[in-house]
Amino acid sequence: MHRALVVEDQNLMRLALMAELRAGLRDCYVAGAQTLPMAKQLLDQDQFDLVITDPGLPGFDPTSRHDRLHVVETIIEAAPGAAHLVVTGSDDEDEALACRLLGARAYICKTGLSQGELPLVLKQIDRGEFSIQLSDLDTAKLDLRFPTLTPREDEILAMMMHRNTGTKRRAVFQEMATKAGINAASAERYYKQARAKLLKLGRLPEGL
Known part of the structure; x- marks a missing residue:
């Protein structure tokens, strides 16, 4: 421990x-x-x-x-x-x-x-x-949190917003997969779920 x-x-x-x-x-x-x-x-x-x-x-x-x-x-x-x-x-x-x-x-x-x-x-x-x-x-960036999202949905959106210019979404999914001990497909699913929730609310930040 x-x-x-x-x-x-x-x-x-x-x-x-x-x-x-x-x-x-x-x-x-x-x-x-x-x-x-x-x-x-x-x-x-x-x-x-x-x-x-x-x-x-x-x-x-x-x-x-x-x-x-x-x-x-x-x-x-x-x-x-x-x-x-x-x-x-x-x-x-x-x-x-x-x-x-x-x-x-x-x-x-x-x-x-x-x-x-x-x-x-x-x-x-x-x-x-x-x-x-x-x-x-x-180089400071906005740090947004939305109460309707789960912790993992919140995390993948933050990683996506803070990614360097030119970094592909696939690379971000793989980065989250490594950090969270999941596969890249699961990370992409969390991203799509989070994005759909924000689109429904009409609160999708730039870059997502």
Whole structure:
């Protein structure tokens, strides 16, 4: 069983990251902490395989490089056997390098973190790579969710909307099939079901 800890003071982001981990890792136990003391308490009580940390925690100046790196260093020292992933809304390439030197395995900006991307980051970590994703507002894309769709229908539409120019639908179906452990035909079926629902509602976004 995988054991993961998400250290993030923003409730919606923490819950979203926890949901991503549950969806991407089978038999995953996920805990959440809003502050550094809460995180240290959980790390003292249990051993975690993965720790995701936002360095801008309450009680520290989110604009201070010293404070942010202190948060990261403290958590890494409290769980030296875990893989550490830093997720932040105030990303910086120099800070990413500093986090790597402290022992972090990934440094990801929240701005570019879409649904379904966290498992890809974890695969990079498993291969021994350092994963870094900095913000790029020029390439930011809309992230839409529709309540009438199932989670898999939602995911395949998001992947289709975010595909690179020139990428064929067939390639997206295969990508989802690999991620979800299904075949490409099933992925295409989810896409067609989702598209039909949105057409019925008259809410089909551009690119679908």
